[in-house]
Amino acid sequence: MKIAQITPLYEAVPPRLYGGTERVVAHLTDALVDLGHDVTLFASAEAETRARLIPVRDQAIRLDPAPLKSELAAHMAMLSDVLKRADDFDVLHFHTDMIHFPFFERLADKTITTLHGRLDMKDLPGVYERWPQFGLVSISDDQRRPLPFAGWKATVHHGMPADLYDFGPRSDGYLAFLGRISPEKRPDRAIEIATKLNKPLKMAAKVDAADKVYWETVIRPMVEANPLVEFIGEIGDHQKSVFLGRAEALLFPIDWPEPFGLVMIEAMACGTPVVAFRCGSTSEVIEDGETGFLVDTLEQAIAAAGRAHLLDRDAIRARFDLRFSSTAMARRYLDVYGDLLARRPFAENPVHRAVTRILERASLKVPGAPDRTMVLPP
Missing domain, CATH: 3.40.50.2000 (Glycogen Phosphorylase B;)
Known part of the structure; x- marks a missing residue:
C-alpha cells in the first residue's frame, strides 16, 4: 500500500524535546515501513524516518530561531505539495486537524484524518458539519464526546516502539x-x-x-x-x-x-x-x-x-x-486504511486494480467490473 503521512510542522519528527503528535507520527510511519508498506512522510527537513521523506520546511517551527515566522504559511505550502502528489498514493493520512479540508474536498474518500487535540471548542462543530465527507480517527473514545455526529471511522490508541525506552525493574523512590x-x-x-x-x-x-x-x-x-x-x-x-x-x-x-x-x-x-x-x-x-x-x-x-x-x-x-506497541497501532491503522479502500469506487480502488490485472491476464471476468474484453497481451 502507498501511504502518505502528513504531519504538523511545529516539532521535528520525532521531536527533539517535548511533543506528542509528531512523535506518534514518527512511530506510526516507521512501523508501517517495517510492516512492508511504501510510506512517504511530509515533514520538516530534520525528520528521522525509515520512510521516504519529502521535506516541506527547513526545520520545525517551534525551535526555529527566526524571530518572525508564519505557521499558517508553512502548513499551506505543505498542503500544496501534498495535493500535487496526491495521485501517487492510495491513502493520504493527515494529522493536521482540519486545515486540509477545503483543499482536499474532491479527494476526501482518499483521506483519513487523525484528530490529536481537544474538541470541546467553539467553532469546531461547524467545521465537521460542513465537511462530513472526511473520515476521522479519534485517539480515545472520550475525545469524541463533544462531536458525536462527526465522521468517526475508528479509535486508535497511540503506540510506541517496544525498544524505545528501557525497563526499570526498581525505583529510586x-x-x-x-x-x-x-x-x-x-x-x-x-x-x-x-x-x-x-x-x-x-x-x-x-x-x-x-x-x-x-x-x-x-x-x-x-x-x-x-x-x-x-x-x-x-x-x-x-x-x-x-x-x-x-x-x-x-x-x-x-x-x-x-x-x-x-x-x-x-x-x-x-x-x-x-x-x-x-x-x-x-x-x-x-x-x-x-x-x-x-x-x-x-x-x-x-x-x-x-x-x-x-x-x-x-x-x-x-x-x-x-x-501500546507501535506495531499494534500500525496494524489498527491498516484496518482503517483497508476499510477506506474497500469503499472506494471500483475504477479508483488500487486493490481492485491489482486484482483486475491478475484476472485479465488469466482471461477471467472480474466480479463487479465493467463488461469489457479483458485479455491483455502477455
Whole structure:
C-alpha cells in the first residue's frame, strides 16, 4: 500500500524535546515501513524516518530561531505539495486537524484524518458539519464526546516502539511529573501530593510562552520554596528511560479532557505505575490497580501514590507490550486504511486494480467490473 503521512510542522519528527503528535507520527510511519508498506512522510527537513521523506520546511517551527515566522504559511505550502502528489498514493493520512479540508474536498474518500487535540471548542462543530465527507480517527473514545455526529471511522490508541525506552525493574523512590507547566496539567497537584507523602518530586516539563505567567506566579514559587521538588525542564526521548524508569510513580494529575496522554504509556514502557485523575482518556489507558491508579480527589491521589510501589513493574511493562506497541497501532491503522479502500469506487480502488490485472491476464471476468474484453497481451 502507498501511504502518505502528513504531519504538523511545529516539532521535528520525532521531536527533539517535548511533543506528542509528531512523535506518534514518527512511530506510526516507521512501523508501517517495517510492516512492508511504501510510506512517504511530509515533514520538516530534520525528520528521522525509515520512510521516504519529502521535506516541506527547513526545520520545525517551534525551535526555529527566526524571530518572525508564519505557521499558517508553512502548513499551506505543505498542503500544496501534498495535493500535487496526491495521485501517487492510495491513502493520504493527515494529522493536521482540519486545515486540509477545503483543499482536499474532491479527494476526501482518499483521506483519513487523525484528530490529536481537544474538541470541546467553539467553532469546531461547524467545521465537521460542513465537511462530513472526511473520515476521522479519534485517539480515545472520550475525545469524541463533544462531536458525536462527526465522521468517526475508528479509535486508535497511540503506540510506541517496544525498544524505545528501557525497563526499570526498581525505583529510586521519587515521584515524577512529565509534561507541560500549564493550569490544565495541574503541576500544583503533583507538588502537593509529593509534599503530603514527604517524597521527592522530579519535574521534567516545558514552559510554553502562553504559560509563562502561570509558571512565574504560581508554580515557580512552589518549586523554589519546597526542598522536595527538583525542576529539570524539558527532556528528550534519550533521557526518559532513566527519568521514568527510576520513578516510583508518574503523577498525571490533569484537570482537562486529555485526548490521550502519551506520557502515560511512556511510563508504562519503563514499568512505572501511573497515578492519574479520572479525566478524559485516562480510564481507557490506565487499568486501575494493574498499571496504576485512577483517582477522583487529591486525597485519593495521595493514598494511591503512597501504595504505587506495590504494583508489579514487570506486569505493567507486559501490558504496554500487549496494548501500546507501535506495531499494534500500525496494524489498527491498516484496518482503517483497508476499510477506506474497500469503499472506494471500483475504477479508483488500487486493490481492485491489482486484482483486475491478475484476472485479465488469466482471461477471467472480474466480479463487479465493467463488461469489457479483458485479455491483455502477455
